[in-house]
Amino acid sequence: MGHENVTEFILLGLFSDEDAKVACFVLFSLFYIAILSGNLLILLTIRGSYLSEQPMYFFLSYLSFMDICFTSAVAPKLITDLLAQRKTISYNGCLSQMFYAHFFGATEIFILVAMAYDRYAAICRPLHYMVIMSRRVCYVLVTASIIGAFIHSILHVLIIIELPFCGPSQIDHYFCDVFPLLKLACTDTRLLVIVIITTTGVLSILTFVALVTSYIIILSTLRTRSSEGRRKALSTCGSHITVVFMLFLPLIFTYVPTAGSVSNDKVFALFYTMIAPMFNPLIYALRNTDMKNAMRKVWCRDKLFGGK
Secondary structure, three states, rough: OOOOOOOOOEEOOOOOOOHHHHHHHHHHHHHHHHHHHHHHHHHHHHHOOHHOOOOHHHHHHHHHHHHHHHHHHHHHHHHHHOOOOEEEHHHHHHHHHHHHHHHHHHHHHHHHHHHHHHHHHHHHHHHHHHHHOOOHHHHHHHHHHHHHHHHHHHHHHHHHHHOOOOOOOOOOOEEEOOHHHHHOOOOOEEEEHHHHHHHHHHHHOOOOOOHHHHHHHHHHHHHOOOOHHHHHHHHHHHHHHHHHHHHHHHHHHHOOOOOOOOHHHHHHHHHHHHHHHHHHHHHHHHHHHHHHHHHHHHHHHHHHHHHO
């Protein structure tokens, strides 16, 4: 059982072009700083203002936290490897990275579903909204997201632990993910590939369909509203839909086709590991009046007190 004599893997990284590596090192470092600062700004603004009382922002603060954790599971290694001579990762380090990437990524997906449910309750059941989305319900939804993500991730780890690895040990990716690892196993993994495509792929598609359906219901409800009510509802939903598309489309492309398309997977993975987490704070902060007002209050108030 388990790994036979491979104690470390070599990550082949995003590409082999030496000249592009330094440029990408600078670019990705800036991306990572933007992700950390943008998501921290949102997290602290929500926690430090009246917005934390509202379910939508309660979930958004968790989403920002998951973005920070998810990117941190992948980005630091990707960035340091761009300048490293040997891009190695230990067997245990590899499994840990895969676990954390899937855990934080899946939690984020489930929280996005909870946010869609929240928007549905706010727009389609406004009179019962405070009952449907009580603080207890919010905590239950976040806890369920975390438990669901944990089960999803631990299953991936258990699949890989059972496989024999006797070399080669080069992973054609910039982080440890399940498909590139299955390719290296010294045994026939076709059945496992089908199992993972079915579970993760179907999970991605079903979640995506659930999200899209909730928005179709919301939009049909909005037809009866005043233009002012419609505009306000659409602005909060618009940000959410944008984030969902940016995260899900690359995910679906990664997990739904055959596992043979790893080179494209690296490009798609870059979308959901670096680009989506960087744009999330911008999408939510720039299109959202409540958020802008809260930021002004939280950050400008501190300056005033600091100045006294």
